[in-house]
Amino acid sequence: MNVLKGKTAIITGGSRGIGRACVLAFSKAGANVVFTYNRSKDEADALQKSAKNVVSVKTDVREYEQCRAVVNEALKKFKKLDVVVNNAGVNIDKALVMMTHDDWKTVIDTNLNGTFNMTRAAITTFMKQKGGCVINMSSVSGITGLPRQTNYSASKAGIIGFSKALAKEVAGYNVRVNTVCPGYIKTDMVDSLGEDVKKKILESVPQKRLGEPEEVADLCVFLASGKAGYITGEVIKIDGGLAI
Amino acid sequence: MPKVKDAGAMRKGIRKLISDISEIPEKELKDDAKFAEDMGVDSMKALEIVAAVEKKFKVAIPEEQIPTIRSPNDVYELIEKLLKK
Structure with a gap:
């Protein structure tokens, strides 16, 4: 179904995980996509080749001018811009007692300031x-808080506040702003955890499985489409019941 | 892009747009009044003025210039400059 036919979307952090699934889903739904990547050039190149009307731009979302350049690239290449999916994010998980200022700053700069930029x-x-x-990728961690993720939880909670404030600010301009909060999704981030941790995670999820990146991407396609035209300022969990 | 033929007509056109959007009668508009402090035009309304002026004069106001627009005079000067380019 081409629910996004003729629309142009920017998706940050699009080369891997949820971002990659979003790029593929948006392209399949008929959108033109400009996606950003920072380090995963090979994955980005392969993705650009595999999907229709998809362009990649190496971008550090921590830098405002680089974000401006991405917007300009989308407007130049596709003559319009309709959707931004702020997905780029990092985590550096440590107990606060071990967390350095750099660990804190890197996560806040990428996740929260990158969303602002x-x-x-x-x-x-x-x-x-x-x-x-605007679709902002937060996390269940930003709602409930998770130990060893003070930086990540703070950044994701900040995204929720940012999104709600902006949704009220621009609703009169027919601009919608929503937040998606995934739980545990099959990505490199979750894959990198130890087996015992993964087992505990599965026990904590009422649906007893990890989410698929494609399930998150489908939600984003819906939110970007006209079918979600009356939804703004919403925070939608997609977590198998984790944060009930 | 249209050239500035008549600065007076250009100002008149901009004044009308500002008046329409701010809902302040043209005769009460002061060119040096500040949008926010003196006219009660918030940043959202100011952006509407920018968009309307861009459309009318077929110019693109650079994004970084937008926060520097604080009064009708600022709009006249900027549009004059852009049309001269």
């Missing part, structure tokens, strides 16, 4: 054209 770069275009959609 890309949204700030696109919002004028959305407001001027009286239409647009």
